[in-house]
Amino acid sequence: MSEPILSVRDLSVTFDVRPQNAWPWTPSLKLQAVSGLSIDLQPGETLGLVGESGSGKSTLARAIIGTVPVSGGDILYKGQSLMAMGRQERRKHRRDVQMVFQDPLASLNPRMTVGDIIAEPLVTHEPDTPRKDVKSRVGELMERVGLLPNLINRYPHEFSGGQCQRIGIARALILKPKLMICDEPVSALDVSVQAQVVNLLTELQKDMGLSMIFIAHDLSVVKHISDRIVVMYLGRPMEIGPSKAVCRAPTHPYTQALIASVPIPDPKAERARVRPILEGDLPSPLAPPSGCVFRTRCPKVQAVCAGDRPVMDTSGPDQMAACPFHD
Amino acid sequence: MITQTDVKMLEETAHLAQVRGRSLWEDARVRFFRNKAAVAGLFVLIAICAFALFGGLFAKFEPDYVDFSLMGANAYQGVPSLSSGHYFGTDIDGRDLFARTVQGTSISLLVGIVGSLVAVVVGTLYGATAGYVGGRTDGIMMRIVDILMSIPFMFVLILMLVIFGRSILMLFIGIGLISWLNMARIARGQTLTIKNKEFVEAAIATGVSPFTIILRHIIPNLLGIVIVYATLLVPEMIIFESFISYLGLGVQEPNTSLGALINAGASQMTNGTLWMLFYPLGFFLITLFAFFFVGDGLRDALDPKDR
Numbered sequence: 004m005s006e007p008i009l010s011v012r013d014l015s016v017t018f019d020v021r022p023q024n025a026w027p028w029t030p031s032l033k034l035q036a037v038s039g040l041s042i043d044l045q046p047g048e049t050l051g052l053v054g055e056s057g058s059g060k061s062t063l064a065r066a067i068i069g070t071v072p073v074s075g076g077d078i079l080y081k082g083q084s085l086m087a088m089g090r091q092e093r094r095k096h097r098r099d100v101q102m103v104f105q106d107p108l109a110s111l112n113p114r115m116t117v118g119d120i121i122a123e124p125l126v127t128h129e130p131d132t133p134r135k136d137v138k139s140r141v142g143e144l145m146e147r148v149g150l151l152p153n154l155i156n157r158y159p160h161e162f163s164g165g166q167c168q169r170i171g172i173a174r175a176l177i178l179k180p181k182l183m184i185c186d187e188p189v190s191a192l193d194v195s196v197q198a199q200v201v202n203l204l205t206e207l208q209k210d211m212g213l214s215m216i217f218i219a220h221d222l223s224v225v226k227h228i229s230d231r232i233v234v235m236y237l238g239r240p241m242e243i244g245p246s247k248a249v250c251r252a253p254t255h256p257y258t259q260a261l262i263a264s265v266p267i268p269d270p271k272a273e274r275a276r277v278r279p280i281l282e283g284d285l286p287s288p289l290a291p292p293s294g295c296v297f298r299t300r301c302p303k304v305q306a307v308c309a310g311d312r313p314v315m316d317t318s319g320p321d322q323m324a325a326c327p328f329h330d
Numbered sequence: 331m332i333t334q335t336d337v338k339m340l341e342e343t344a345h346l347a348q349v350r351g352r353s354l355w356e357d358a359r360v361r362f363f364r365n366k367a368a369v370a371g372l373f374v375l376i377a378i379c380a381f382a383l384f385g386g387l388f389a390k391f392e393p394d395y396v397d398f399s400l401m402g403a404n405a406y407q408g409v410p411s412l413s414s415g416h417y418f419g420t421d422i423d424g425r426d427l428f429a430r431t432v433q434g435t436s437i438s439l440l441v442g443i444v445g446s447l448v449a450v451v452v453g454t455l456y457g458a459t460a461g462y463v464g465g466r467t468d469g470i471m472m473r474i475v476d477i478l479m480s481i482p483f484m485f486v487l488i489l490m491l492v493i494f495g496r497s498i499l500m501l502f503i504g505i506g507l508i509s510w511l512n513m514a515r516i517a518r519g520q521t522l523t524i525k526n527k528e529f530v531e532a533a534i535a536t537g538v539s540p541f542t543i544i545l546r547h548i549i550p551n552l553l554g555i556v557i558v559y560a561t562l563l564v565p566e567m568i569i570f571e572s573f574i575s576y577l578g579l580g581v582q583e584p585n586t587s588l589g590a591l592i593n594a595g596a597s598q599m600t601n602g603t604l605w606m607l608f609y610p611l612g613f614f615l616i617t618l619f620a621f622f623f624v625g626d627g628l629r630d631a632l633d634p635k636d637r
Contacts, residue, residue, distance in 0.1 A: 065531075068535045069535070093537075094537055097537035109527055109529065110529050112546075112550075113354055114354060115550075116351055117351070123538065124536040124537075127536055127537055127538050127542075156351045157350075157351030160354070171532075
């Protein structure tokens with residue numbers, strides 16, 4: 004295995020939350036959005052990140068692109084710590100790591116033309132590029148992501164959701180990044196359009212040799228696109244493993260429940276299936292349960308689960324689960 | 331054979347090759363011009379500006395020319411008439427009221443426009459910076475605004491005019507000092523909502539500098555509201571200046587403003603020379619109404635959700 008392009012070491016991100024109607028001197032509550040997460044990403048690999056809402060997927064993505072402060076652990080990009088980076092290196096990192104956002108329309112400035120939006124990273128990092136070159140590169144890229152280049156002077160509100168997402172992808176790709184982070188890029192789209200966008204992403208990734216982190220709460224999409232999957236729950240990794248293995252033979256009780264909740268598009272099979280249904284809701288990240296955070300809803304819960312935090316344990320070939328009672 | 335429809339289609343596709351998007355600004359313009367009251371207001375406003383700029387060319391007298399022959403005979407000889415050349419009559423000192431109204435309108439408009447320009451430039455940049463930077467900087471910057479707002483400005487302005495002498499420059503400075511405060515608050519509030527949008531995050535992630543983000547992403551998106559507020563601020567400033575001039579502290583002789591003219595006319599109300607009051611008052615009201623209609627039209631056009 005070569006050197007990972009990105010490695011996250013025991014990362015935690017904590018937000019301060021002001022209690023309501025509090026005095027100025029009362030300490031803020033700590034919200035643990037991500038805690039104790041370690042992953043490696045190889046060049047050219049696609050890592051899927053799944054988990055329900057509030058599990059810290061988006062926060063992890065934002066920590067990697069550097070828009071939320073990291074409160075513990077480290078993120079290494081090509082062996083260099085993000086925290087220790089100077090201005091120049093930081094700029095390089097910003098250039099190499101690009102992001103595609105969840106809400107296609109909200110991620111585009113409504114007052115700018117599509118051409119200006121796509122060109123923005125280029126103009127920011129290579130301000131000396133002649134206008135003609137900028138325009139031709141934007142045109143090429145628009146064609147590449149399946150948009151007609153003569154729409155260059157249009158405004159975002161004149162496009163459909165799928166087209167807006169293509170614009171967002173074009174913007175992320177114009178600097179030829181090494182790593183692309185897709186934060187639920189298809190969850191706001193129609194199923195048919197989802198497929199188009201996912202296929203576009205896989206194709207682009209193959210052509211450009213991108214590494215990709217793909218976030219979604221839809222397992223079927225993630226399974227289709229990723230090489231490896233990380234399952235997150237309440238900011239902590241539950242299971243990491245090759246995508247096929249995790250989907251076919253999940254070892255962590257949470258992953259098992261998650262896989263079982265994926266609907267089968269066949270009413271008979273769907274009705275015949277017995278599946279463990281998770282009781283209760285996601286606990287508050289302000290006061291996570293002690294020990295294993297999943298123990299409040301876990302079907303296999305035992306007394307020891309409340310004690311120490313479970314460590315990642317090998318549960319199959321290349322597969323790890325944070326549960327001592329994994330299958 | 332090329333038929334008529336083919337030609338038409340070809341023309342259409344040729345047009346498609348250089349298709350231009352319709353920006354939100356263009357949409358707003360279309361909506362604005364569909365609003366009849368606003369368009370009427372705009373035309374009246376243009377007419378008033380033309381009156382203020384070129385009305386002097388039609389006046390038969392200079393605004394400060396005193397017709398001594400009319401002294402004491404105002405009520406029957408200074409009556410508005412086309413034949414005497416005093417279209418709007420004369421004022422108490424025998425000066426041509428038409429020329430004086432032209433001058434007063436232009437000074438009132440100038441005060442209003444300067445006041446709201448200061449508000450737009452200073453207020454928007456200040457508010458957007460405070461809102462975007464946030465945290466302690468935001469707190470300090472906005473507390474400064476609060477403190478400035480809590481000072482009774484009419485009092486300070488009157489003091490300034492008394493101490494530094496009554497001049498138009500002083501009046502501009504005084505009006506410039508207060509006009510941007512509300513604008514800064516509005517701009518900050520808008521910035522707070524805009525800066526959490528994903529396109530701003532995208533810009534940050536790409537590495538665009540904060541100043542560029544404010545200029546390229548924040549300000550164009552709050553400009554709609556700023557323009558509306560600025561249009562409504564112009565009449566407010568005109569009223570403000572008129573009040574100061576009405577108190578006798580604003581524009582000084584031989585210059586004049588609508589407020590000063592109304593003041594002079596009101597003091598002669600009982601002498602049977604009502605034209606001295608009604609001509610400047612009419613222009614004052616028409617200007618204000620026109621601005622309000624245009625402002626309303628702009629608000630409807632730029633913010634279609636709030637209708």
